[in-house]
Amino acid sequence: MAASEHIAPASRAQPWHKPLGAAAGAVPRHDWTRAEVRALFELPFPELLYRAQTVHRQNFDPAAVQVSTLLSIKTGGCPEDCAYCPQSARYDTGVRAEKLMALDTVLAEARAAKAAGASRFCMGAAWREPKDRDLDAVCAMVAGVKDLGLETCATLGMLTAAQAGRLKDSGLDYYNHNLDTAPEFYGDIITTRTYQERLATLDHVRAAGIAVCCGGIVGMGETREHRVGMIATLASLPAHPESVPINMLVRVAGTPLADEPKLDALEFVRTVAAARITMPRAMVRLSAGREDMSEETQALCFLAGANSIFYGPKLLTTPNPGPDRDRELMERLGLRAME
Numbered sequence: 001m002a003a004s005e006h007i008a009p010a011s012r013a014q015p016w017h018k019p020l021g022a023a024a025g026a027v028p029r030h031d032w033t034r035a036e037v038r039a040l041f042e043l044p045f046p047e048l049l050y051r052a053q054t055v056h057r058q059n060f061d062p063a064a065v066q067v068s069t070l071l072s073i074k075t076g077g078c079p080e081d082c083a084y085c086p087q088s089a090r091y092d093t094g095v096r097a098e099k100l101m102a103l104d105t106v107l108a109e110a111r112a113a114k115a116a117g118a119s120r121f122c123m124g125a126a127w128r129e130p131k132d133r134d135l136d137a138v139c140a141m142v143a144g145v146k147d148l149g150l151e152t153c154a155t156l157g158m159l160t161a162a163q164a165g166r167l168k169d170s171g172l173d174y175y176n177h178n179l180d181t182a183p184e185f186y187g188d189i190i191t192t193r194t195y196q197e198r199l200a201t202l203d204h205v206r207a208a209g210i211a212v213c214c215g216g217i218v219g220m221g222e223t224r225e226h227r228v229g230m231i232a233t234l235a236s237l238p239a240h241p242e243s244v245p246i247n248m249l250v251r252v253a254g255t256p257l258a259d260e261p262k263l264d265a266l267e268f269v270r271t272v273a274a275a276r277i278t279m280p281r282a283m284v285r286l287s288a289g290r291e292d293m294s295e296e297t298q299a300l301c302f303l304a305g306a307n308s309i310f311y312g313p314k315l316l317t318t319p320n321p322g323p324d325r326d327r328e329l330m331e332r333l334g335l336r337a338m339e
């Protein structure tokens with residue numbers, strides 16, 4: 001083959017044929033526009049993955065995956081109406097309301113998670129917001145888990161500034177509070193709290209000095225433009241979340257979204273890649289929905305820059321691949337747990 005046959009004629013060059021500068025993705029930006037994020041989603045798939053990989057490698061070891069475990073410390077009976085959630089008291093999903101778990105039980109679960117290789121232990125409670133009495137108990141759990149040498153994370157609903165301060169004082173490292181979706185689609189999913197209230201909780205968490213875990217859910221019937229809007233909103237927060245969970249909807253019988261058509265797996269991978277490129281130093285977490293995802297799709301997500309997973313047979317109330325399946329997949333892909 002003649003050398004000239006290897007060179008694409010100029011007329012076939014596309015706008016995305018711009019070289020990636022050495023510093024592309026090295027410095028986080030907070031001024032991402034929707035047009036820029038939309039352009040990422042519209043890239044040819046190999047180009048998008050190449051860009052995501054480049055940014056990932058500039059910021060992380062691509063073979064290291066952070067492993068978290070999530071425990072439901074207070075299950076069901078939530079007064080909120082999040083359309084995807086089996087723990088809402090408004091939907092008949094078979095999830096029974098339980099009391100807050102005892103401290104000893106939580107610590108036993110945390111020890112087991114550590115022994116299984118988790119470095120972060122997340123505690124989730126199905127509340128609109130914690131009552132101060134409940135917060136006393138959660139603070140004791142956070143302090144106990146921290147003493148075991150694990151990073152601590154909690155997701156308890158909306159927080160006041162004072163509550164965020166108390167959690168920080170008890171040793172909380174991360175607080176999870178998702179934006180869920182784009183602002184303009186949010187009202188289709190949740191009516192009992194506003195987007196602005198979510199942003200206010202994130203501000204309180206950040207001001208208390210707690211790292212932020214904040215992402216969203218795809219496959220809820222939103223359009224691509226809504227996915228673009230969600231990523232653009234996250235990427236233009238004053239500080240990027242340290243962790244960005246990208247969830248695929250788990251369609252639970254009894255919830256309003258039970259019959260949503262399944263989202264194309266490659267569109268999910270595109271969302272992960274857009275999160276990686278726009279939030280280069282965040283841990284991008286492959287979260288809910290992995291149970292129903294092929295190993296090949298999960299491998300593409302790692303290629304697209306995902307570098308964190310939840311480990312364990314359950315994510316709050318929905319199934320998750322067991323530790324053995326995860327360990328086997330990580331071994332096959334040559335990935336290892338991040339210290």
Ligand code: SF4
Nearest residue numbers: 078080082085088126
């Ligand atoms: S997502 Fe959280 S706030 Fe919403 S219904 Fe479920 S437990 Fe309640």
